[in-house]
Each structure stands twice: as structure tokens, then as C-alpha cells.
Amino acid sequence: MKTLGQSVAYIVVILFVAALAEAGEWRGIKPLRSNRADVERLLGPPDDPSKEHSLVYKTEKEVVIIDYADGLSCKSGSSTEWRVPRGTVVSITISPRVLLPLSELHIEESRYRKTFDVHRSEVVKYNNEEDGVSIVVYQGNVQYINFFPTEKDNHLRCDNTQKVSNGKMNNFVYPALDSYHNISFEEEKARLDNFALNLQEQAEMLGYIVVYAGKRERVSRACARAERAKNYLVNRRGLEMERIVTKYGGRREEFTVDLAMASRGSCTSRLPKPHCSPL
DSSP: OOOHHHHHHHHHHHHHHHHHHSTTOBTTBOTTTOBHHHHHHHHOSOSOTTOSSEEEEEOSSEEEEEEEOOOOOOOTTOOOOBOSOTTBEEEEEEEESSOOBGGGGOOOGGGSEEEEOSSOTTEEEEEETTTTEEEEEETTEEEEEEEOOOGGGGGGBOTTSOOOTTSSOSSOEEEEEEEEOSOOHHHHHHHHHHHHHHHHHOTTEEEEEEEEEOTTSOHHHHHHHHHHHHHHHHHTTOOOGGGEEEEEEEEOSSOEEEEEEEETTOHHHHSOGGGGSOO
């Protein structure tokens, strides 16, 4: 007789198999073909509507992160990657909330390029550029499934961006990939999950957790929040401890966390100086 937990896991497996069966799309939502209105018709308003370009949805079975285009021009120096309207879906990241063995997905592995994390061999990525699907696996269990633009969509890519296998820029990313204030730890985990995905896909990068204390807040509390976030990335998402750097950035009007990425050794030359100050 199945337990409740086993039944839930089985439902999740069915959902993910159905998602992977549709090449490059999840529940009818497809990168560069769907927009925010399509997503909200399916999932409703996001959990955190204050974020405009990276929105989080949480269900009983998964955490879903939808990234949208900013609609800015492709001019030189712009970080915009795609010539698509503002609010167009750029990528979809699915993180299961129960253990989901990769074997239960029954994927056709010959269609995926398999790579290992250079620092942690138990982290494996399966990438299918033709269909726009990648799967990150830790110790045999699915951590994320990411849907991104396919190779056929390269004509929509800005000329000033560099093509990499997951559709992201393979260089230093600042301003922050994400920024948030004094949210609950459950909400923060969803943001950290998306951050972990970026780091697992770009193994040469370091992750920076930069905290800013509020006007009347103790610096020690802000730094403790940075350490909690780091511990989650290491202990729950399998990232190497040496790849996560915590920094204190000073004071702002309210407590703030910035999540950023930089190549090894780039801190002194490319990160803003306040972010390179020691804790």
C-alpha cells in the first residue's frame, strides 16, 4: 500500500514526464513563444509580484521560476539577450519539492549531452539544446529542470551577447542576478534555488551573497542571514562551499540581499569596491 508521500511523489513524476514529453515547453508555456499573460492564465498571480523579471510560483509539487525579457534594446553594452517584447517568457525553471530520481523520468539519454560538475562529481547536468531542456541531478535525484530557447531561436538573440548552451551569459553578472529584502526563509529558498541553478550551469563562476543592513539593524544579524543562505546552498543544493562568498556591503534603507556571480579572481577588478570589503 502506498503512503501519502509516495503518492505525491508519483504525481510529481507524472507531471515531469509530461513536461519533458513536450519538446521545450512546460504545460503549454514555451520560452520566446509565451508571455506573462499566458503564465498568469495558467498559474495565477505570482507569490512575489514585486519582482518584475523573475517570478516565483510554489505548488504542492514544485517551485516554478519564470524569467521574462526586459524588453530593452540590443544596443552595445546592454545585458539584454533576446529581441523579444517585454514580458516574453525567456526560461522556465522547475524544482521538485519531493525526491525525484532521474530514473523515474525515463528520458532518452542519447538526446542529452551529459556533463559533470568539475568540483562535485555527484552533480550531473543533462542538456538537450535541440529541444531546449536541461536537467540538473544531484546524487541521482533531480534538482532542477530548465526550459530555455532552442537552437532554432538563435536568430532572435542579440548580436552583442555570447551564446552558451543554456542561453545565459557566460561572463560576470552584475547588477545582481536577484535582489530581495526581509522575506521569509521559505520565500528566500526559492530565490536561492534559482541562484544555485545558475551556479551549477556555470561551474567556473563564484557565487556572491552580499548583504546590506537596514538603518537600525545590527551588522551581525545581516551577516548571519548571509551565512544561513550559504549553508542552504551548500547543504541542500550541493554547491561547493568554496564557491560561495558572503560579503557585507554596508547599510541601506532596509535589509537587502544581492545574489551575484563573478569569475574567480575578478572581485577586486569587477565587483564594486564596497562588495569586496571583508565581513
